[in-house]
Amino acid sequence: MKADRVVRSTCPYCGVGCQVLLNVKDDHIFRIDAPFDAAPNYGRLCVKGRFGADYVHHPDRLKTPLIRKTPPRPGHRTAAQFPADWREATWDEALTAAAQGLARIRQSYGPDAITANACAKATNEDNYLHQKLMRGVLGTNNVDHCARLCHAGSVTGLQLAIGSSAMSNSIAEMKDLECFIVVGSNTTETHPVISTFLKDAVTKNGAKLIVVDPRQTEMTRFAALWLRQKPGTDVAVFNAMAHVIVKEGLMNQDFIGARTEGFSEYIESLEDKTPEWAESVSGVPASDIRAAARMYATAGRAAFYWGMGISQSTHGTDNTLTLTNLALMTGHVGQPGTGLNPLRGQNNVQGCSDSGGLPNVFTAYQSVTNAGIRAKFEQFWFDGDSARRLPAQPGLTVTEMVDGILTGQVKGWWVMGENPLMSEPNLRHAQEAIEQLEFFVAQDIFFNETNVFADVILPAAAFAEKDGTFTNSDRRVQRVRRAINPPGEARADWQIICDLAKRLEAELGLSSAGWDYSHPSEIWEEMRQLTPDFGGIDYARLEREGGVHWPCPAFDHPGTPYLFADDFPSGRGKFFAVEFGTGSELPDADYPFILSTGRVLYHWHGGTMTRASALDDIWPECTVELHPNDAARLGLQTGQWVDVASRRGKITVRLLVTGRSPEGTVFIPFHFAEAAANVLTDNRIDKRAKIPDYKVCGVQLTRAAEIPARAGADIPLEDRGTIKDITAVTV
Ligand code: SF4
Numbered sequence: 001m002k003a004d005r006v007v008r009s010t011c012p013y014c015g016v017g018c019q020v021l022l023n024v025k026d027d028h029i030f031r032i033d034a035p036f037d038a039a040p041n042y043g044r045l046c047v048k049g050r051f052g053a054d055y056v057h058h059p060d061r062l063k064t065p066l067i068r069k070t071p072p073r074p075g076h077r078t079a080a081q082f083p084a085d086w087r088e089a090t091w092d093e094a095l096t097a098a099a100q101g102l103a104r105i106r107q108s109y110g111p112d113a114i115t116a117n118a119c120a121k122a123t124n125e126d127n128y129l130h131q132k133l134m135r136g137v138l139g140t141n142n143v144d145h146c147a148r149l150c151h152a153g154s155v156t157g158l159q160l161a162i163g164s165s166a167m168s169n170s171i172a173e174m175k176d177l178e179c180f181i182v183v184g185s186n187t188t189e190t191h192p193v194i195s196t197f198l199k200d201a202v203t204k205n206g207a208k209l210i211v212v213d214p215r216q217t218e219m220t221r222f223a224a225l226w227l228r229q230k231p232g233t234d235v236a237v238f239n240a241m242a243h244v245i246v247k248e249g250l251m252n253q254d255f256i257g258a259r260t261e262g263f264s265e266y267i268e269s270l271e272d273k274t275p276e277w278a279e280s281v282s283g284v285p286a287s288d289i290r291a292a293a294r295m296y297a298t299a300g301r302a303a304f305y306w307g308m309g310i311s312q313s314t315h316g317t318d319n320t321l322t323l324t325n326l327a328l329m330t331g332h333v334g335q336p337g338t339g340l341n342p343l344r345g346q347n348n349v350q351g352c353s354d355s356g357g358l359p360n361v362f363t364a365y366q367s368v369t370n371a372g373i374r375a376k377f378e379q380f381w382f383d384g385d386s387a388r389r390l391p392a393q394p395g396l397t398v399t400e401m402v403d404g405i406l407t408g409q410v411k412g413w414w415v416m417g418e419n420p421l422m423s424e425p426n427l428r429h430a431q432e433a434i435e436q437l438e439f440f441v442a443q444d445i446f447f448n449e450t451n452v453f454a455d456v457i458l459p460a461a462a463f464a465e466k467d468g469t470f471t472n473s474d475r476r477v478q479r480v481r482r483a484i485n486p487p488g489e490a491r492a493d494w495q496i497i498c499d500l501a502k503r504l505e506a507e508l509g510l511s512s513a514g515w516d517y518s519h520p521s522e523i524w525e526e527m528r529q530l531t532p533d534f535g536g537i538d539y540a541r542l543e544r545e546g547g548v549h550w551p552c553p554a555f556d557h558p559g560t561p562y563l564f565a566d567d568f569p570s571g572r573g574k575f576f577a578v579e580f581g582t583g584s585e586l587p588d589a590d591y592p593f594i595l596s597t598g599r600v601l602y603h604w605h606g607g608t609m610t611r612a613s614a615l616d617d618i619w620p621e622c623t624v625e626l627h628p629n630d631a632a633r634l635g636l637q638t639g640q641w642v643d644v645a646s647r648r649g650k651i652t653v654r655l656l657v658t659g660r661s662p663e664g665t666v667f668i669p670f671h672f673a674e675a676a677a678n679v680l681t682d683n684r685i686d687k688r689a690k691i692p693d694y695k696v697c698g699v700q701l702t703r704a705a706e707i708p709a710r711a712g713a714d715i716p717l718e719d720r721g722t723i724k725d726i727t728a729v730t731v
Contacts, residue, residue: 017472063488118357119417123468141395153316163570184309255331351471422606591698
């Protein structure tokens, strides 16, 4: 088929930020390719990027604004069925209802009674305006997003140690690695195209890979060393590696002296962290810990890559600090092919944070507590209207928002493109909170498990239906381009926000903060002028260069593929003594297995997009992985249905007996609403990062009655997502 047009854009799934070519015929995307000459993917795509964007054409897309026919009373809010409980509305009716509801909450309870979720799937421009509305119109910093649920442990640890939480090195440098450690990342399935570059580093350039993971991921096949620690014992392993480096004199004394502080106090804390002690805690042989320490410390260029496996923990901050300690003591940061690299999940989770979708910062991490920064934004947004002031107190995090509803502190919620009733831990707890809301506005491309509780639903355009920018995991700002029209009356998020803001300002009797943008390039230009790190990036440059890594303070600056060449944002890097311990819910006699959750290649997070795509036919149902020895003990076999229960709830899933997860640990992907893994997970959090523990909680397994498999579920479980499949689709 010959395309009417081919539009270059950015993949809507993961943080790799692959460039895609959308082949369009009759306003329909019929094929997706990748440009071979464009960073970061150079022609490579995974199965989601190549085949998973058909969700944009799904008949269930939201096409018309909806208003609930009977507004629920607080505490009696239930899921509203479509179409019986909803009426279609004009945009004017729906936006007026949304504005009046939010204004009523503000006038009755104050600005901090309203919270909002920004969206790591939406563009930078959408998210910039979202936080501008929350801060500038409603007057609260209660804005946060799913970064809290995936990498808050990484962000907090990196901020403490070096003052910056971004991935420090670019994807393009992966080929130059000599040694790298992949920890808590099933890279092949979560960041598939990055995994191909990492595998190239091993197979083509002879790099040494160390995998630290309880689960046997495909990356272990390429590893020189696989440290299979017990879940939740990462701190012990990395402390012991640091012990070895110190005892064997493998530190980089020049780097420590010139770029860091607190080393002498820190090494005292390592004295008893011997590899033998770590083996007793983690199960990793002491000899392997010694070998890993030597391999990492003596390499000319070495780097860490990690994922949610260590961040989503009650001690996610501690985990990250043990990695920063190792990088600082060896000097493996601040040069190409080195670094501290948290692999960001969502396509624009980096950009959503960069755009101010966090409760404590404006764009590019300019603090809301800094009076000078606030004055700069006040001057720009309010054009000298001295009656308008921005809030100085940091707002609530996503996890605090849920608890804030239950305590009565929060009364109104605006959720843009997130699905908390799939992504929050302990879903019953989250639903109890939502039931208490007085007013709830949702903005999305589909009905989902959360927005059926809303009062007003605003239908949004998907990635291929709007212009803007995404920022990928290595801080590369790239264009998103409109290739097709949105369905029905759906509109781009930035347009919805502008119209909502104008109505809110009218309801609240405020002057205009300037919402008359005609194109997202004008929104970016406003961000650029307010954000020194974006000063050298505009749409014209993105057109010419394809993408630019921030920080980029001026138009003649080349951008910054790797960070910290000369210093850290905090000045000197800080060492932190970290003691091993856990706040996780550990297994016991009643709940004897550890549950770990994560992704599979064919699906994405809460499944809103991939389950409306052809990919759902390949992986149509939830499975639980169980070790063969545990299966034999319980008398269970692959394909049987089992109930998996924790202290918080129960789900029924099909069993896959496999040695991928270690004995005593089960793994469940979190994409399936009919068997939502977060029914089981625990909502206790890391005290500093406020991130929940999705990787360790106690569960039990029992045989369940057979459930007829749905169509497509006859693919043998053992064949789903196998190494053969993954390799085939990533090249
Ligand atoms: Fe999209 Fe990520 Fe796959 Fe690239 S690796 S095609 S960005 S999902």
